[in-house]
Amino acid sequence: MMGNSYAMNVASFRGDINMALGAGIDGFALNVGPDAWMADRVNQMYAAAQGTPFKLFISLDMAVMADQSISGLTHWITDFAQHPNQYFYQNKQFVSTFAGESVTFGQGSANAGWSNFKNTLAGMGNPIYFVPSFTALGASAAMGMSSNDGAFSWDAWPTSNNAMSTASDNAYMSARNGKTYMAGVSPWFYTHFSYKNWIYKSDDLFTTRWEQVVAMQPDFLEIITWNDYGESSYIGPLNADFPYDSTLNSRQWCTGHEHTAWLELSSYYIQAYKNAAYPAITQNKLFWWYRTHSKDATATSDPYGKPTNWDSSADNIFLTVMLTGSATVTVTSGGSSQTFTGTAGLNKFQYKNFQTGTPSVQIDMGGRTVLNAQGPQPIVSNPTIYNWNPVAASSSF
Known part of the structure; x- marks a missing residue:
């Protein structure tokens, strides 16, 4: 969440990158929004990655940028197209989103709008491999959009009192038809603001979800999240900015509540996912x-x-x-x-x-x-x- 990175710099970003690399994480999806200062922090993140094998790609937060024009978004892609740490897939720059399934960019449909977005970038010499999170549409519709090269599902938590199910994942996997599926894994969800105050059932979710993903072997895997303190889903250190509303600051429910043990635990499952086999346990x-x-x-x-x-x-x-x-x-x-x-x-x-x-x-x-x-x-x-x-x-x- 680059929105939580205002106080960070190249050195602190490098610290996060080294921690992630140590756990076997290959890269960060950089969730970006409309704040004027954010482009500078993204530049610093890319600078921090230089000289490491760590990859980065942009995830456009369309929940807060739905009013942006195509020309207002393309710089997020073109600015980093030549960077050695930019992630490419099938020789195309990898791009994702949070939401955006209703954004049309003035076209007749979201499919037409995002196709225009892709075509504009291709015309600028920056073809992209587009794997958005249009989760609200469901698997069939998200995979069926010709604008999309794949789909990322935000369904990483059970939304009922039942245990986490793979029904949504199975629907995406079945609907791929040559496209790719990026599954989400998350340890927890709790948020406590005036405008959103809920939990998802998370008790033993992390190990359960990891085991599901290892068994499914989706094309890509995104851990949700590194530093979303406002929704308590972080596995990284408490070293960035804490979201707040007029009454509460998420610092109040995060201070002293470290989650980096989950990052260490992830290392075991990351090896299992990458190798399609669980590693031998050699240390207690x-x-x-x-x-x-x-x-x-x-x-x-x-x-x-x-x-x-x-x-x-x-x-x-x-x-x-x-x-x-x-x-x-x-x-x-x-x-x-x-x-x-x-x-x-x-x-x-x-x-x-x-x-x-x-x-x-x-x-x-x-x-x-x-x-x-x-x-x-x-x-x-x-x-x-x-x-x-x-x-x-x-x-x-």
Whole structure:
């Protein structure tokens, strides 16, 4: 989200790029909007990538640029066409969007409008490979538009109280007809502003969704997101700007709620996706996450109330444990412990019905304790504001 990058520079962008490369991520989709300062930050991002194998491409945020003309958008493409870190696919500059399925650029339809956009760029010597997120249209219509070389689905979360389904993905995959499909993977969704205040059921979504995508093997995969703090879906560091409204700043639900453990966990699944086979586990690792208050808690000073769909979440502590051998995993919350038996490989556990206090995890292997880990934040009984954004942590042992 380049909209959150106002305070960043080449050095901080390079730090993000190095973190992403370390996890096996190949590039960033740069979500851009109409702010006058943003082109400078995008230039700095491209400068930061130079000298690395990391690729970049533009994703036009048409939710906030629907009033732009074609000539007002083409510079985002042409300015970086010659950059060595620009991502190309089939010898064409890769371009995506967030939304835009109703944008016509003065033509009779969105298909005609986006075709004109592509033709204009081709006429300037910049042919593009266009994979927009026209998710609102559905798979068949999005894939059926002649303007589109593929489709990116924003359906990375369950929108009901049910578990994440691959029905939407399957529809896109079936409708490709020679085009490409870019699937989305996301760890979480929670936003708490005056104009949007809801969650999507996210508890153990990240591992579930990763396993779905590894099995499906879509043409492309986009992790949603690196730094969208306002929607709590970030896996990168808390080092950029936080969206806000007139009353709340998302800093209030992000500070102390690190998610980089999810970036580290992603590395395992990225290898599995790229190789169509899960890698051998050669190091013991714990990944765990939890919310910092019960869904039934009452906030003392929240201006907006509980988010829509709040009751779909479980008051559980979620653990993914990579083991090279057998282990006993003991999770303690509020003085109450639950014990799980782990085996060599990847194990997923849930501590049911967490309690107030700082939780902890003890892992024993071969008759000795190999890890004692304290949670990064306590679980409180009465938060100041509602916060469905979890904390995530990791340990190697």
